[in-house]
Each structure stands twice: as C-alpha cells, then as structure tokens.
Amino acid sequence: MNKCALVITILTLSFNHAFAQDELKTYEAKATGRDTKTYHIISIDGKNQTVKIVPDYANHVLKMICLKDIITIDDFWGEPPDIRLLNKNFIAINYAVRGGSGVGLGNTLIICVDGQHLYKAMHVLRYLTGESGEQQEEYRIKLRLVGNSVNNCKLKVSVHDFVDSKPRPKENYAYDNNTVLAFDTQQNVFYSVKQDIYDHFITAKNKTKQKIAGNFPMIILGKETYYFINGRWYTGGLSKDMFEFQ
Numbered sequence: 753m754n755k756c757a758l759v760i761t762i763l764t765l766s767f768n769h770a771f772a773q774d775e776l777k778t779y780e781a782k783a784t785g786r787d788t789k790t791y792h793i794i795s796i797d798g799k800n801q802t803v804k805i806v807p808d809y810a811n812h813v814l815k816m817i818c819l820k821d822i823i824t825i826d827d828f829w830g831e832p833p834d835i836r837l838l839n840k841n842f843i844a845i846n847y848a849v850r851g852g853s854g855v856g857l858g859n860t861l862i863i864c865v866d867g868q869h870l871y872k873a874m875h876v877l878r879y880l881t882g883e884s885g886e887q888q889e890e891y892r893i894k895l896r897l898v899g900n901s902v903n904n905c906k907l908k909v910s911v912h913d914f915v916d917s918k919p920r921p922k923e924n925y926a927y928d929n930n931t932v933l934a935f936d937t938q939q940n941v942f943y944s945v946k947q948d949i950y951d952h953f954i955t956a957k958n959k960t961k962q963k964i965a966g967n968f969p970m971i972i973l974g975k976e977t978y979y980f981i982n983g984r985w986y987t988g989g990l991s992k993d994m995f996e997f998q
Contacts (some may be wrong), residue, residue, distance in 0.1 A: 753794055763769055776849050779941070783807075783809050783832075784806065784808055784809055784810070785808060785978035787807050787832050787833075788804065788805065788806045789802055789804070789805050789835060790802060790803070790804050790805075791803045791804075791805070791835070791837060791843055792841060792856070792880065793837065793841060793842070793843060793864070793865065794840045794841055795864070795865040795866055795867070795938065796839075796841065796865065796866035796891065796902055796940060797866055797867060801819070801845060801865045802818065803816060803817070803818045803863070803870070804816070804817045804818070805817075805833070805835055805843075805845065805895075807828065807832060807833055808828075809830060811879070812826075812827075812828055812829055812830065813825065813828055814833060814845070814847055814885065815824060816845070816863055816870055818865050818868075818869075818870050819868045820868065821868060821869045821870045822870070823861075823863065823870050823872065823998075825850050825861065827848065827850070827859075828847050828848075828849070829847075829848050829850040830848070830850075831847070831848040832937075833845050833846060833847040833848075834846040834927070836846075838862065838897040838898075838935060839897055839899075839905070841864055841905075842862055842863070842864050842873060843862070843863050843864075844860060844861075844862050845860070845861045845862075845863065846858060846860050846878055847859060847861070851880075854882060854883050854884055854979075855880070855881070856879065856880070856881035856882070856883045856924075857877075857879070857880055857881075858877075858878045858879045859875065859876065859877055859878050859997065860874070860875070860876055860877075860878040860906075861874070861875045861896070861997075862874040862875075862939055862942065865981055868941050870948075871940040871942050871967065872941070872985060872997075873935070873939070873940055873942055874907070874933070874941065874971065875978075875984075875985040875997040876893070876971060876973060876976065876978055876985075876987075876997070877891065877893075877973075877976055877987070878892070878893055879891060879893070880892075881893040881972045883908075885919075886918035886919055887915070887916065887917040887918070887919070887920070888915075888916045889914065889915045889916070890911045890912070890913070890914055891909050891911075891912070891974070891975070891976070892911075892912045892913075893909055893910065893912075893973055894909070894910045894912075895907055895908065895909045895910075896908045902937055903933060903935070903937065905935050906932050906934060906935070907932070907933040907935070907942050908930065908931075908932055908933075909930070909931050909932075909933060909973060910928070910929070910930050911927070911928065911929045911930070911931065911973050911974040912927070912928050913926075913927040913928075913974045913975060914926040914927065927974055927975075929974060931944065931972070931973065933971060936969055939969060939980065941969050941980050942969075942971065943969035943970060943971055943980070944970055944971050944972045944973075945970050945972070946968065946969050946970070947967065947969050947970055948969060949964055949965070949966065949967075949979075949990065950964070950965045951963075951964060951967050951990045951991055952964065952990070953988065953990055953991065953992065953993070953994040954992065954993050954994065955987075955993075955994060955996065964981055964982075968980060968981055978997075979994070983995075984996055985997045
C-alpha cells in the first residue's frame with residue numbers, strides 16, 4: 753500500500769469512527785430526553801413539590817432534581833431506571849449497576865423532599881446474581897410501603913438469598929425473610945434499628961479513616977447491613993472498609 757492510499761485509509765477509518773461516535777451521542781441524548789420523567793409528590797413538611805429524574809446515558813449518571821437541590825448517582829449503568837411512586841411522599845428508583853462478567857447488579861434508592869431539599873430515605877442493594885461454572889447465587893429484595901402518612905408509614909421488605917454450589921456443597925444455603933422498616937421523620941430515613949456506635953471505619957473509595965460517635969439508623973436486610981452516617985448511606989463493616997452508596 754502506498755503512502756497516499758494509507759493516508760486515505762486512515763482518514764476514512766477516523767471519519768467512520770467519529771461518525772459512529774456522533775451517532776451514539778445523538779442516540780443517547782434522544783434516549784435521555786425520552787426517559788426523563790417528572791413526578792409530583794408531597795414533601796415531608798406537607799408542600800407540593802416536583803421532582804425531575806434524568807438518566808444521563810452518555811455519562812452514566814442518574815440525576816434527581818428538585819428546586820435547586822440535586823442528587824447524583826455515579827454508578828448508574830445504561831438501562832432505563834424503573835421508577836414508581838410508593839405513595840404521595842416517596843419515589844422508589846431501581847437502577848442497574850455495572851457488574852463483572854456473569855454478574856447482575858442493581859440498587860434501590862428511595863427519595864423524599866423536606867423543605868427545599870432532597871433526601872435519600874434508603875439506598876440499598878436490590879439484587880445481585882451470579883453464575884460461575886457449577887455455582888449459582890442470587891440475592892434479591894422486594895419492598896412495599898404501608899400506611900397513609902409519614903407518621904405511620906412502614907416499609908415491608910422481603911429478602912431472598914441463596915447459594916447453590918456443586919463443587920462446594922457445604923457453602924449452600926437458602927434464606928428467605930420478611931422485615932419491617934420504620935421511618936424517622938427527623939432524619940428522613942427508613943431504618944431497622946438505631947444503634948449507639950463509637951468506632952471508626954475506612955472509606956473504601958479513598959481509604960480515609962473516619963471516627964464516629966453517636967446514635968445511628970441502620971438497615972439490616974439479610975446478610976446486608978447499612979449505616980446512615982452524617983447524611984450518607986454506607987455498607988460494610990465497622991473498623992473496616994465501608995462503601996458509600998453514591
């Protein structure tokens with residue numbers, strides 16, 4: 753191939769790649785516009801509020817917007833979120849997260865509004881499925897809100913969890929349970945229990961050590977435990993690495 757033909761080939765490939773990228777961006781922008789939804793709810797303090805939920809497919813970001821406040825989910829991955837009103841006060845958002853090979857992963861975020869601010873009332877793992885060789889595992893929750901006001905509402909959660917391993921049968925188990933979460937109207941979160949904690953944890957993202965002292969809401973859903981600390985939801989172990997849902 754002479755130099756002229758090589759240059760033409762390179763330019764053609766570059767043009768085709770750029771064109772494909774532009775086409776993808778156009779498609780993602782249209783999909784974002786199509787899947788952006790607006791919801792009308794009653795805030796915890798009794799006011800009518802509007803929440804816009806924007807799936808930004810190009811940047812893998814999911815945004816919840818109310819007034820001048822915004823919640824951003826950074827690990828959102830490419831599938832339209834499943835959104836539903838739990839009642840007049842809460843919105844549940846089920847969204848997919850990128851997992852590894854053979855792994856399905858998704859989270860549930862429940863949001864509400866109080867004053868002029870959005871709150872993460874709950875942020876937890878919704879499902880985790882995996883299949884590798886002769887082993888299968890699945891963790892999955894389903895939830896239902898009962899009660900007609902923020903003062904008496906409860907969140908009923910069913911937990912299904914199992915591991916089926918043929919090469920390591922001693923690791924097999926099947927767990928099914930139902931639990932009920934109360935709602936804290938002061939911190940605007942659902943919780944299983946509140947616990948006095950005087951300890952520390954290490955943030956998994958940047959490996960910084962944080963000391964904590966006080967009474968903190970916790971959610972316990974089978975093998976998964978979540979802590980609401982300083983306005984953020986974490987999962988993991990005290991005195992160890994903790995992963996922040998964000």
